[in-house]
Amino acid sequence: MTKQEFENKLKKRLRGLPIRDVEDQMSFYSEMIDDRMEDGLSEEEAVADIGTVEKIATQIIKGIALTRTQNAEPEKNNSLKLWEILFIILGSPLWISLLIAAFAVIISIYAVLWSLIVSLWAVFVSLAASAACGFVFGAVLAISGNALTGFAILGVAFICAGLALFMLLGCIAATKGALKLTLKIGVAIKNCIAKKEKYYE
Numbered sequence: 760m761t762k763q764e765f766e767n768k769l770k771k772r773l774r775g776l777p778i779r780d781v782e783d784q785m786s787f788y789s790e791m792i793d794d795r796m797e798d799g800l801s802e803e804e805a806v807a808d809i810g811t812v813e814k815i816a817t818q819i820i821k822g823i824a825l826t827r828t829q830n831a832e833p834e835k836n837n838s839l840k841l842w843e844i845l846f847i848i849l850g851s852p853l854w855i856s857l858l859i860a861a862f863a864v865i866i867s868i869y870a871v872l873w874s875l876i877v878s879l880w881a882v883f884v885s886l887a888a889s890a891a892c893g894f895v896f897g898a899v900l901a902i903s904g905n906a907l908t909g910f911a912i913l914g915v916a917f918i919c920a921g922l923a924l925f926m927l928l929g930c931i932a933a934t935k936g937a938l939k940l941t942l943k944i945g946v947a948i949k950n951c952i953a954k955k956e957k958y959y960e
Contacts, residue, residue, distance in 0.1 A: 760803060760806045760807070761803065762789070762802055765788075765792070766785060766788075766789065768812045769784075769785065769812050769815060772813070773819060776819075776820070776823060780819075780823050788809065792805045792806055792809065793805075795809070872937055875933075876933050876937055879929060879933055883923055883930050886922050886923035887919075887923040889915075890919035893913065893915055893916025897909045897912035897913035901913070
């Protein structure tokens with residue numbers, strides 16, 4: 760049997776295995792035949808020396824199957840033991856209370872955060888409204904003859920407008936941060952629920 764015939768038959772026998780594994784094995788046996796030919800054997804003698812196609816194919820298939828079995832993750836035993844069940848039941852008054860308290864604290868902190876953001880937006884609206892009213896009222900006073908008072912009010916209106924601009928930037932940044940935090944909390948809760956579902960499957 761020639762080297763080409765051997766490779767064709769072996770490839771046919773290994774059909775259905777992962778392509779990479781087949782290519783690795785074909786390369787290995789091709790080099791083995793070449794080594795024997797370099798040692799002085801003829802092509803037919805080198806092919807005959809490494810064994811029959813059937814025997815080699817069987818060895819390869821067994822080897823790949825063994826490797827997959829060794830690399831496979833062992834099945835996890837997800838069933839709870841008796842002492843774990845008793846611990847959960849007996850400790851439930853304590854850990855349920857702690858869980859509720861922790862949840863209440865988290866909700867409170869989250870509510871305070873959003874209350875602060877709402878307050879910042881309220882300050883911004885107040886400053887913007889004050890600036891708008893100041894511009895109108897100051898202009899009216901300046902035109903009507905009370906120039907000194909009108910210009911003073913216009914100056915205060917400019918200050919309010921500047922503060923409102925800074926507040927707007929701060930409000931936008933704080934709102935974006937709170938929304939990102941909300942998204943992260945949602946993703947964390949979703950992942951936690953998904954892990955629990957996977958655990959009990």
